Amino acid sequence: xxxxxxxxxxxxxxxxxxxxxxxxxxxxxxxxxxxxxxxxxx
Amino acid sequence: xxxxxxxxxxxxxxxxxxxxxxxxxxxxxxxxxxxxxxxxxxxxxxxxxxxxxxxxxxxxxxxxxxxxxxxxxxxxxxxxxxxxxxxxxxxxxxxxxxxxxxxxxxxxxxxxxxxxxxxxxxxxxxxxxxxxxxxxxxxxxxxxxxxxxxxxxxxxxxxxxxxxxxxxxxxxxxxxxxxxxxxxxxxxxxxxxxxxxxxxxxxxxxxxxxxxxxxxxxxxxxxxxxxxxxxxxxxxxxxxxxxxxxxxxxxxxxxxxxxxxxxxxxxxxxxxxxxxxxxxxxxxxxxxxxxxxxxxxxxxxxxxxxxxxxxxxxxxxxxxxxxxxxxxxxxxxxxxxxxxxxxxxxxxxxxxxxxxxxxxxxxxxxxxxxxxxxxxxxxxxxxxxxxxxxxxxxxxxxxxxxxxxxxxxxxxxxxxxxxxxxxxxxxxxxxxxxxxxxxxxxxxxxxxxxxxxxxxxxxxxxxxxxxxxxxxxxxxxxxxxxxxxxxxxxxxxxxxxxxxxxxxxxxxxxxxxxxxxxxxxxxxxxxxxxxxxxxxxxxxxxxxxxxxxxxxxxxxxxxxxxxxxxxxxxxxxxxxxxxxxxxxxxxxxxxxxxxxxxxxxxxxxxxxxxxxxxxxxxxxxxxxxxxxxxxxxxxxxxxxxxxxxxxxxxxxxxxxxxxxxxxxxxxxxxxxxxxxxxxxxxxxxxxxxxxxxxxxxxxxxxxxxxxxxxxxxxxxxxxxxxxxxxxxxxxxxxxxxxxxxxxxxxxxxxxxxxxxxxxxxxxxxxxxxxxxxxxxxxxxxxxxxxxxxxxxxxxxxxxxxxxxxxx
Numbered sequence: 091x092x093x094x095x096x097x098x099x100x101x102x103x104x105x106x107x108x109x110x111x112x113x114x115x116x117x118x119x120x121x122x123x124x125x126x127x128x129x130x131x132x
Numbered sequence: 133x134x135x136x137x138x139x140x141x142x143x144x145x146x147x148x149x150x151x152x153x154x155x156x157x158x159x160x161x162x163x164x165x166x167x168x169x170x171x172x173x174x175x176x177x178x179x180x181x182x183x184x185x186x187x188x189x190x191x192x193x194x195x196x197x198x199x200x201x202x203x204x205x206x207x208x209x210x211x212x213x214x215x216x217x218x219x220x221x222x223x224x225x226x227x228x229x230x231x232x233x234x235x236x237x238x239x240x241x242x243x244x245x246x247x248x249x250x251x252x253x254x255x256x257x258x259x260x261x262x263x264x265x266x267x268x269x270x271x272x273x274x275x276x277x278x279x280x281x282x283x284x285x286x287x288x289x290x291x292x293x294x295x296x297x298x299x300x301x302x303x304x305x306x307x308x309x310x311x312x313x314x315x316x317x318x319x320x321x322x323x324x325x326x327x328x329x330x331x332x333x334x335x336x337x338x339x340x341x342x343x344x345x346x347x348x349x350x351x352x353x354x355x356x357x358x359x360x361x362x363x364x365x366x367x368x369x370x371x372x373x374x375x376x377x378x379x380x381x382x383x384x385x386x387x388x389x390x391x392x393x394x395x396x397x398x399x400x401x402x403x404x405x406x407x408x409x410x411x412x413x414x415x416x417x418x419x420x421x422x423x424x425x426x427x428x429x430x431x432x433x434x435x436x437x438x439x440x441x442x443x444x445x446x447x448x449x450x451x452x453x454x455x456x457x458x459x460x461x462x463x464x465x466x467x468x469x470x471x472x473x474x475x476x477x478x479x480x481x482x483x484x485x486x487x488x489x490x491x492x493x494x495x496x497x498x499x500x501x502x503x504x505x506x507x508x509x510x511x512x513x514x515x516x517x518x519x520x521x522x523x524x525x526x527x528x529x530x531x532x533x534x535x536x537x538x539x540x541x542x543x544x545x546x547x548x549x550x551x552x553x554x555x556x557x558x559x560x561x562x563x564x565x566x567x568x569x570x571x572x573x574x575x576x577x578x579x580x581x582x583x584x585x586x587x588x589x590x591x592x593x594x595x596x597x598x599x600x601x602x603x604x605x606x607x608x609x610x611x612x613x614x615x616x617x618x619x620x621x622x623x624x625x626x627x628x629x630x631x632x633x634x635x636x637x638x639x640x641x642x643x644x645x646x647x648x649x650x651x652x653x654x655x656x657x658x659x660x661x662x663x664x665x666x667x668x669x670x671x672x673x674x675x676x677x678x679x680x681x682x683x684x685x686x687x688x689x690x691x692x693x694x695x696x697x698x699x700x701x702x703x704x705x706x707x708x709x710x711x712x713x714x715x716x717x718x719x720x721x722x723x724x725x726x727x728x729x730x731x732x733x734x735x736x737x738x739x740x741x742x743x744x745x746x747x748x749x750x751x752x753x754x755x756x757x758x759x760x761x762x763x764x765x766x767x768x769x770x771x772x773x774x775x776x777x778x779x780x781x782x783x784x785x786x787x788x789x790x791x792x793x794x795x796x797x798x799x800x801x802x803x804x805x806x807x808x809x810x811x812x813x814x815x816x817x818x819x820x821x822x823x824x825x826x827x828x829x830x831x832x833x834x835x836x837x838x839x840x841x842x843x844x845x846x847x848x849x850x851x852x853x854x855x856x857x858x859x860x861x862x863x864x865x866x867x868x869x870x871x872x873x874x875x876x877x878x879x880x881x882x883x884x885x886x887x888x889x890x891x892x893x894x895x896x897x898x899x900x901x902x903x904x905x906x907x908x909x910x911x912x913x914x915x916x917x918x919x920x921x922x923x924x925x926x927x928x929x930x931x932x933x934x935x936x937x938x939x
Contacts (some may be wrong), residue, residue, distance in 0.1 A: 091294050091298055094295030094298050094299045095295075095298045098301075102306070109326045109331075
């Protein structure tokens with residue numbers, strides 16, 4: 091079970107790190123709008 | 133009962149997810165040539181097949197099961213093999229083992245002197261394999277691989293599912309977090325930008341969808357390939373719809389504002405996580421429902437001390453062979469069934485008979501494996517080993533009952549078989565109604581309803597409702613000493629209106645004892661008894677044995693009769709100590725012109741008290757009476773009272789005369805007694821009661837009552853759980869106590885009530901859940917949680933039966 095948890099955490103960290111790299115270097119500087127997303131779901 | 137030409141085999145199966153799977157395997161197997169009946173139990177994960185071995189084989193069943201997308205679980209045993217000298221030896225053993233029915237594959241390693249056999253434990257035992265190796269001229273010692281047995285396989289499977297659950301839970305938490313931000317009432321909760329990004333969501337959802345969710349795709353593929361549908365189809369459809377729609381939206385969003393897309397990645401991931409959690413709970417609960425069997429198996433001794441080549445050696449129980457001499461020290465368990473050849477001891481047989489008082493046994497007596505040797509050293513000859521022992525037979529009966537189907541289940545099976553296509557149709561209609569009329573053009577909204585309907589409608593609870601209750605109910609009943617032979621008997625027993633009790637051995641102990649001695653005039657009692665006892669000594673009649681034992685117990689020494697003649701139906705004629713003796717009925721006295729007028733009143737009084745009186749004449753003159761009576765079991769009166777309180781009519785049936793029968797019936801509180809019935813007439817009497825519209829349970833000792841037991845709606849054999857009794861009856865009452873009848877009826881009532889609760893819940897849940905989901909009141913993830921909860925709740929409700937008290 092520990093193996094499975096370890097693998098999942100490692101993968102999560104990898105995804106987060108990937109996003110951080112993307113966000114730092116390539117992301118367009120747009121303001122985030124949670125409201126629009128929220129409306130969509132409502 | 134299985135036809136002589138037919139064989140029955142039980143195969144453990146893995147890979148089933150719901151009732152649709154089990155009914156698919158059942159259908160597939162039933163279609164095979166030579167298969168008379170196939171039944172698959174989802175809860176036990178086992179197929180029971182009755183087949184004609186001349187037409188088909190177990191290999192064909194295994195192939196069919198594998199073709200259908202499931203697999204047959206086999207056990208592995210490792211042996212240390214001694215006596216091999218060359219490759220020819222190992223080849224011979226390998227060939228010999230591979231030829232045995234039930235052996236899937238045997239591999240012998242000459243260098244390591246080991247053999248590994250993959251086999252079906254339902255078909256062949258370890259002893260059979262050892263015997264085979266020994267017959268070939270070698271020696272085999274078992275090395276059981278604990279990880280490879282079925283229990284180990286299930287444990288491993290649970291561990292794997294647990295790991296998968298943790299994995300998908302960790303990846304679903306960020307997705308769930310992002311979902312929290314969607315609702316107005318939780319919008320105050322901070323959600324990191326990262327988790328709102330569609331590509332991050334995709335990266336988190338994809339492994340859950342395809343790695344963890346692979347099992348649903350594989351299951352759905354196998355089902356569809358065989359032109360059927362199961363729960364996997366619904367889960368795969370529902371989660372794929374959510375996932376691929378989100379993926380499509382993500383691709384569309386490239387180049388536009390990333391946060392404006394409608395995504396349902398969290399729906400698919402959370403659904404899969406919850407379904408896996410539900411399955412995990414279900415597997416654990418299912419494991420617990422076979423606790424009764426584990427308890428029974430735990431009664432067995434692990435090792436036995438045997439005499440081999442003049443030495444006492446301790447060997448694993450599996451290696452004990454019939455005919456072997458076993459030593460049992462005080463406090464130890466008797467390892468197998470056998471016969472005492474030396475020593476005497478008190479044996480605690482309570483685990484099998486419920487009788488708490490230890491039974492004294494000495495040379496010549498039989499002993500049952502797993503009972504405890506209290507105080508003496510015993511030397512025993514093994515008569516039954518392995519799957520032939522009484523305990524193994526009991527385990528087999530319980531397992532078969534747990535694995536059998538109650539008629540009530542057939543309906544649930546039929547429904548769940550057609551359920552999935554209907555649900556898919558309802559889901560599509562729901563989607564169209566929402567997309568065209570309710571919320572025109574809103575694809576996402578309609579899709580959400582479709583997913584909710586697909587997910588809420590899984591018929592898992594329906595498939596589990598009956599088998600889990602039957603498993604728990606029959607397991608618990610076994611703990612009370614009541615062995616149901618099948619689910620149908622467990623279901624039928626609660627409908628019983630009339631219980632017919634055989635007198636001898638059922639209401640009474642079945643062992644007559646000497647009760648009264650009446651001597652005529654000046655005849656001295658001691659001399660009278662010495663003559664009677666000596667005359668009866670040669671007789672093998674049970675009543676004579678009772679008289680001899682009663683007289684010996686008084687400390688009177690007996691002679692050997694000079695002449696002895698048994699006159700069937702009359703009594704005996706003997707010459708003892710120079711005196712002519714006649715012992716028997718009135719007819720015997722009439723035959724020899726003995727005047728017994730003075731004994732008439734005493735005879736009648738004795739008979740009215742339920743006793744069998746025998747007249748004695750010495751040298752042609754009436755000398756006295758000896759009377760014997762069968763003693764009533766201490767528990768009979770209370771037990772009959774319990775049955776009457778349950779509203780059940782109790783009738784006693786006996787071959788005794790009316791006066792004796794009435795006396796015993798009155799003593800135990802039975803209103804009606806059918807007397808002077810020959811053993812073959814008992815079945816007729818039962819039929820007569822059935823013709824009056826009564827549901828009749830016949831209770832007897834299982835040997836001479838066999839026809840009546842077979843005719844009755846439910847036949848109950850009362851005894852110690854030995855082979856004859858268990859073969860003939862539908863229910864075996866291991867404790868020779870009539871209270872077990874009420875226990876059986878109550879256990880059946882409670883189990884049926886539990887099944888009905890489960891079916892009501894499962895049906896109600898699906899019939900209510902579908903419209904609620906179609907109307908849009910249920911978010912897909914809630915539908916997933918509800919589905920997981922429904923299966924778990926059904927199993928937990930069934931498990932309540934394991935703690936049920938019926939006293």
